[in-house]
Amino acid sequence: MGNVLFLAHRMPYPPNKGDKVRSYHLLRHLQQHHRVFLGTFIDTHDDDEHLPALKELCPDLHVERINPKVSKYLSLTGLIRREALTIAFYRNAGMRSWVQRTQAKHGFQASLVFTSAMAQYAEPLLAQTPMVVDFVDVDSVKWRDYAPAHRWPISWIYQREANQLFSAEKAIARLARRSFFVTPGESALFRSLAPEASESVETLSNGVDAEYFSSKPDRLNPFLEEEKAIVFVGAMDYWPNVDGVKWFASTVMPQVRARWPRACFHIVGRNPSKEVLALASDSVRISGTVPDVRPYLQFASAVVVPLRVARGVQNKILEAMAMAQPVITVPACAEAIGASEEQGVLEASTPPAFLASLNALLENTDAAMALGRAARAHVCRRFRWADHMKGLDAYFPHTTGARA
Template identity: 55%
Template sequence: MANLLYLVHRLPYPPNKGDKVRSYHLLRHLQKEHRVFLGTFIDDPADEEHLPALKAMCPDLHVARLHPLWARLRSLGGLIQHGPLTLAYYRNAALHEWVRQTAAMHGISASVVFSSAMVPYAMPLVPRVPMLVDFVDVDSAKWSQYAQQRRWPLSWVYAREGRELLAYERMAAQRAQRSFFVTPQETDLFLRLAPEAQGRVQAVGNGVDADFFRPQPSTPRPFAPGETAVVFTGAMDYWPNVDAVSWFVADMLPALRQRHPGLRFYIVGRSPTPAVQALAGEGVVVTGTVADVRPYLQHASAVVAPLRVARGIQNKILEAMAMGRPVVTVPACAEVIGASADDGLLRASDPAATVDAVDQLLRDPLGAALRGEMARRFVLNHFSWQAQLAAMDASLNAVLQPEKRHA
């Protein structure tokens, strides 16, 4: 057993949104063999109630409070300097000091860093403490993609962040013993942007807790009797999700409601922005935070994920498939998962194709149920967390071997 430093940009509990799902399961995976010292931020007051549970799970814990408004102002001050605004957003002197003291007092053998934002906290320990970085996605490419979707001056700010963050990602990958991305596609993209990282990066995919996300016949239906419910799930203060539901409501929902007058679109997820709340109406329900997303998935007539701006594997798709529901999504999201229509993942590249795919599921409930069964089988066969995260073990063991030899 080694002492590991694990640095995460957002409290990895509860696992109720994409990045927190992965960071939580990585924490539990590391704890199976090692003592883990967790340094993290809390950026949502609602997460405060979960701190006792996380403390019980990981006693060696340091939590830094992050106030999003002040963090944004601090990061914008970085426009007059070189470097990514992301790093300024997550700058915290107390967390730096905790890392320094923890490394000095507890003989930290290696650091595992979740996202590029946390690399500055581990970097001062390199090379004495080897560093592994789970970038998850190529975040710099995300900002560059945002720049293409927004008007000036945000387009300029986002383009700058894409350039500056890529330079930092490349430096971090050079200093790290090993770096990871969530899909082979993200890995290949990073290697095209950072060819010097060849041989130093690999893909480690996401999983899904198929025991938790499984159909339960006794689960009450959360929809009105006779209602045809099309469901989207996700954190609704995340811009790609906001864009997805806005696009669906504007360009797809009217045609679907013409064909199915009783259809309602359910937007299920925490912290809906004013733009999302404004979508609510006769054909749209915005739930906000729900105690349990599973009933909405299980009883959905169809699940959609029309994400025009998306990086990596979408947990929302895996969770719906694990619940035995077929999903209609864009080709980019389906490609990284690797499932076909026969596996319950239908691809639709434009609004007309999305309308037709959803319509097909609604008109053939028995066929949709069969596709849902195949979707769950696909997830069980390909997306267990244990199998996915075990790919990190070889890299971690390699950096720990010198210590073992000198023990």
């Protein structure tokens, strides 16, 4: 079996949020044929309880703990170094030392870097170890998109981060044996912005565990009887999610309630920010962390993903579709999924458009259920993790003695 270094900026377990879902499946796929040495960070005490399970999953594990508040302060050194704050945020002497020691002791046949911030630990090994990078999205463009929605000086910081991170992304892609992005659109965007690195770019799509995310008759309904539950699921300390639910609650829900007095917008997800908590009312309910999101998806009258700033494939959409729910979302998210209205993805970008789609689903439950079945069929056919992960295999050497 080959020795592979896998570097992830956030602990890839449990697979309960976007980046962790993807990094978890990358780890599991690599372990089918290789001995994987995983270096990762913990940035919350909530992850402590999951360390034993991750250690059992990947015995060759090294974890460094970072304090987000301290790391944000230290990342300001990037202003002096003229580098991306994201790179400085994840700079860690302990991680660098572990990579060097492990390379000297075991040797790596290849490295997989999950997001650009972790490339700083694999780059010193390039003379001996080819590097594959999973950028997922063009993160520099994300920061560029954030800037206009914030006031100075935050807008200036975000625009600076966009410029500095893009310079880093280009440099990393030129060094990488392969650079992966989550959708053909993201791949095409990076090729257009960095044509000098375009030959290394490839698409590696997300997937969904359709067996786990499936409806079960014995689940308990978390909603009130006769309630029209409109559901959004996502991490509620993530700014695009916060921005999206604030917009939906303030601009769409008043019109929905005028037509459907028993409608209620349920915001389901961990760590709701103060801005999210302030939305709570008789028409908006904040669930916070729940042990299982599947009942909320299964019994929803409608699922919405009103992200005004979004990049790549949204796992929250794939999971809702796997639960046989049609999803109302913005055109950018629908395009990334590659599904039409007949396949269970309804596009909307304005309050009237969201209202029209919600009315259609709430008025005709039989038609909504048919769209839900089509949605599940689409993701089961197009978004199998095993199919997508095969795209990695050409860039990691297979040797004899594959790991069970």
